[in-house]
Amino acid sequence: MDIFALYPTSPGYDFITEDTYFQKTQRRFPWATHTKSLPKSPLYLATCPECKNAIEIRELDRVRGENERAPMEPFGKHYQHNVPGLDIIYDQAKYDNCSLRAKVSLSSSEPRLSQAFNDEVLKLLVNEAAVVREVLATTVGIGFGDRLFESMLKTFIEQGRYRCKGVMPSNLPFALLYWTESQWITGQYISSEKHVEMECAIENSLHFCMSGRQISSKHWRDKQSAAARDKTPLPSRPDWGPHRLAFFMGKRVVRGDERKGEKNHMTLTLTEHTNNKPTGNPIYKKKISYSNNHFPNAIRAFERRMSKPEEAAETLAKRIRAGKLAYSYAKHLLPDTWRPNWEDEEGARLDAS
Known part of the structure; x- marks a missing residue:
């Protein structure tokens, strides 16, 4: 997805860019955290503006051109877990009905x-x-x-x-x-x-x-x-x-x-x-x-x-x-x-x- 909100109660949304995300979150917990798996990796979280479940913002803080790979624009993907720091309890029914969940054709x-x-x-x-x-x-x-x-x-x-x-x-x-x-x-x-x-x-x-x-x-x-x-x-x-x-x-x-x-x-x-x-x-x-x-x-x-x-x-x-x-x-x-x-x-x- 191309948009994010900070909290489930946040009005509106922002378009996802590296500058906007880090300006809004200031790299603070609970948005900037790390994975539970070892070795730990950075994990950047936010809220889906539609279903209010958590999303992970991917392709942030990448070394551009790593392995001669063209850089990707950052994007959001649903994070199907509870995030207590954002007051998010994962809701499967809302996720299933979210138009931002999957790639839907404009038509x-x-x-x-x-x-x-x-x-x-x-x-x-x-x-x-x-x-x-x-x-x-x-x-x-x-x-x-x-x-x-x-x-x-x-x-x-x-x-x-x-x-x-x-x-x-x-x-x-x-x-x-x-x-x-x-x-x-x-x-x-x-x-x-x-x-x-x-x-x-x-x-x-x-x-x-x-x-x-x-x-x-x-x-x-x-x-x-x-x-x-x-x-x-x-x-x-x-x-x-x-x-x-x-x-x-x-x-x-x-x-x-x-x-x-x-x-x-x-x-x-x-x-x-x-x-x-x-x-x-x-x-x-x-x-x-x-x-x-x-x-x-x-x-x-x-x-x-x-x-x-x-x-x-x-x-x-x-x-x-x-x-x-x-x-x-x-x-x-x-x-x-x-x-x-x-x-x-x-x-x-x-x-x-």
């Missing part, structure tokens, strides 16, 4: 039974919606404007997909992408010049084209040309026409072997739907690869931007804007006493202005 629709942990996933989505949005944009290559992002959030939350066993804090952006397929992308912007193949596929489609970096339609382009020729006004909003350009993810999600440094991946497909037909013609496919530390690293990078005076205001505005979109659909599902982490930041900004 698994089996519901997670822990409402408290489901709430934690939903809270993360509200708190870090801006980071989720940025990860999607850089990974997929599409800008994910407000309307598209809101449509995805609405589907993901209202269909209860955040409760699926395969949806974890570490894969949240990719879970949102996977479980909200067949989204209309006309009018969105290609996020950078690196996605030339996608632009070419759109240009070569029957009904769509690029207008600068924006995904447009040939129907709207013809209307613009006619208006310029006849010197007539255009509608205030683009008329994309009767056709639809959408994306969906393939059903198969391949889980890479983390011990070998392999990434997880799934396939993004763009489809052109003539006259808005349910079944579209595939025009482009792309492999979407991600690791379990992709999203946690993006959160840390976002926080660093928040701490820079020259970037703080713009970064905070992005956090609040995306967070409000997510919170509008999640608020009624979360405890009344809970508030997003950006609400205080928004209040401070308003006071300063």
Whole structure:
């Protein structure tokens, strides 16, 4: 697993990194201890945020590159024993129902039974919606404007997909992408010049084209040309026409072997739907690869931007804007006493202005 808590009563969780674990525990007992077997070896313990049983944090304090072996990222594994120092009495039934117990595919629709942990996933989505949005944009290559992002959030939350066993804090952006397929992308912007193949596929489609970096339609382009020729006004909003350009993810999600440094991946497909037909013609496919530390690293990078005076205001505005979109659909599902982490930041900004 990729997350840990200190005690069974600790609220929330932290992503597992060597720095975070040792900063939180300060290498103190009962977290830092040793095995009972001889010769004794270091044993690093914590709590599973979902089932509240103990976990062992592995791959800490290793000599990097030992025996020419590539270093592994630290990870948590359930420790099926009582840990009196953490007030943990091992509970087999809770372990059996824990979604963090085994490697579950992101595509698994089996519901997670822990409402408290489901709430934690939903809270993360509200708190870090801006980071989720940025990860999607850089990974997929599409800008994910407000309307598209809101449509995805609405589907993901209202269909209860955040409760699926395969949806974890570490894969949240990719879970949102996977479980909200067949989204209309006309009018969105290609996020950078690196996605030339996608632009070419759109240009070569029957009904769509690029207008600068924006995904447009040939129907709207013809209307613009006619208006310029006849010197007539255009509608205030683009008329994309009767056709639809959408994306969906393939059903198969391949889980890479983390011990070998392999990434997880799934396939993004763009489809052109003539006259808005349910079944579209595939025009482009792309492999979407991600690791379990992709999203946690993006959160840390976002926080660093928040701490820079020259970037703080713009970064905070992005956090609040995306967070409000997510919170509008999640608020009624979360405890009344809970508030997003950006609400205080928004209040401070308003006071300063």
